[in-house]
Amino acid sequence: MLAPHPRRPVLIETILCTLLVLAVGACDSPPDPSAAPAAAADSAAEQPVEAMSLLGVELRRPDLPDSTRERLEGNLAAAEAAHAADPENEEAIIWLGRRLGYLSRYQEAIRVLSEGIELFPDSYRLRRHRGHRYISTRQLDLAIIDLAAAAELAAGHEDQIEPDGAPNALGIPLGTDHFNIWYHLALAHYLQGNFDAALAAYEQCMAVSGNPDLLVATSDWMVMTLRRLGRADETAPLLAAITADMEIIENDSYHRRLLMYKGELAAEDLLDLRAVDDPDQALNIATQGYGVGNWYLTVGEESQAIEVYERILDGTSWAAFGYIAAEADLARLRSAE
Numbered sequence: 001m002l003a004p005h006p007r008r009p010v011l012i013e014t015i016l017c018t019l020l021v022l023a024v025g026a027c028d029s030p031p032d033p034s035a036a037p038a039a040a041a042d043s044a045a046e047q048p049v050e051a052m053s054l055l056g057v058e059l060r061r062p063d064l065p066d067s068t069r070e071r072l073e074g075n076l077a078a079a080e081a082a083h084a085a086d087p088e089n090e091e092a093i094i095w096l097g098r099r100l101g102y103l104s105r106y107q108e109a110i111r112v113l114s115e116g117i118e119l120f121p122d123s124y125r126l127r128r129h130r131g132h133r134y135i136s137t138r139q140l141d142l143a144i145i146d147l148a149a150a151a152e153l154a155a156g157h158e159d160q161i162e163p164d165g166a167p168n169a170l171g172i173p174l175g176t177d178h179f180n181i182w183y184h185l186a187l188a189h190y191l192q193g194n195f196d197a198a199l200a201a202y203e204q205c206m207a208v209s210g211n212p213d214l215l216v217a218t219s220d221w222m223v224m225t226l227r228r229l230g231r232a233d234e235t236a237p238l239l240a241a242i243t244a245d246m247e248i249i250e251n252d253s254y255h256r257r258l259l260m261y262k263g264e265l266a267a268e269d270l271l272d273l274r275a276v277d278d279p280d281q282a283l284n285i286a287t288q289g290y291g292v293g294n295w296y297l298t299v300g301e302e303s304q305a306i307e308v309y310e311r312i313l314d315g316t317s318w319a320a321f322g323y324i325a326a327e328a329d330l331a332r333l334r335s336a337e
Helices: 010-021 038-044 066-085 090-102 106-119 124-136 140-154 177-191 195-206 212-228 232-240 252-262 282-298 302-313 321-335
Strands: 049-052 058-060
Touching: 049 106, 066 090, 090 106, 090 124, 106 124, 124 140, 124 177, 140 177, 177 195, 177 212, 177 321, 195 212, 212 232, 212 252, 212 282, 232 252, 252 282, 282 302, 282 321, 302 321
Parallel strands: none
Antiparallel strands: 049 058
């Protein structure tokens, strides 16, 4: 048992003890693995298993194109050097964990971030990033523990822009510490099918969604959550704030999903399933495809929802939130058969 730390809140002590008991296994969005050449499929099968899907399928580290791998490995080498020069620097630990995550080395990322939490038990930033990687690896109970603790720890701190590890086209960081904590906590609850808890967390997230990109991301998941709760009539105020001419920098997929819910786009406008092998479309298939599948599910067209979900899982973007959500819905649907 860990000795009590004089500065740790009681909740954190409880969480740390819980983590010792729980079995610890292995959209900063990792690179799109579908960008690898088709010929890389065989070599990808030889990569290490990073997680088990919610359907019991081994999820292996993707094989990346040489140019992408070299760039990400160069960034990782710089992070490793910074960490080696100052191994007890919180920022260096966070960036080492993040850079490992961008290479889909999630097990190593979790280990690095866990070592950081031993040094900095009150760090909400370390817990935010480890919680994200617990989601990537389908360890949802652990993700919720980390992210709930991060929310409590961050409550007394001013919200700040979180630096991007995978910058958008304009190089403008959009997310904040508080936004990312609540967004990922809400997602973890959603993936578990605990839609009431997800909605409560999304409401907190909405309060810190301070630009159009964050607004559409939170609104999209809130709309889907309300629909899953049978409260579609409550989505009207959310949808009223969404317009086709909003200036969106990076969350175009969420924006388009909301326009579909408003009736301004048709489902077929969002999803061209024939494009699943197009590197530029694979991540959109997972993201926009899940919104379409959720739409079908909530209007009673279950067979069409399942068809879309299965098509998403034919892709390789297994760390995408839409992919994980499709897994979760399929797992629940199959267990109900």
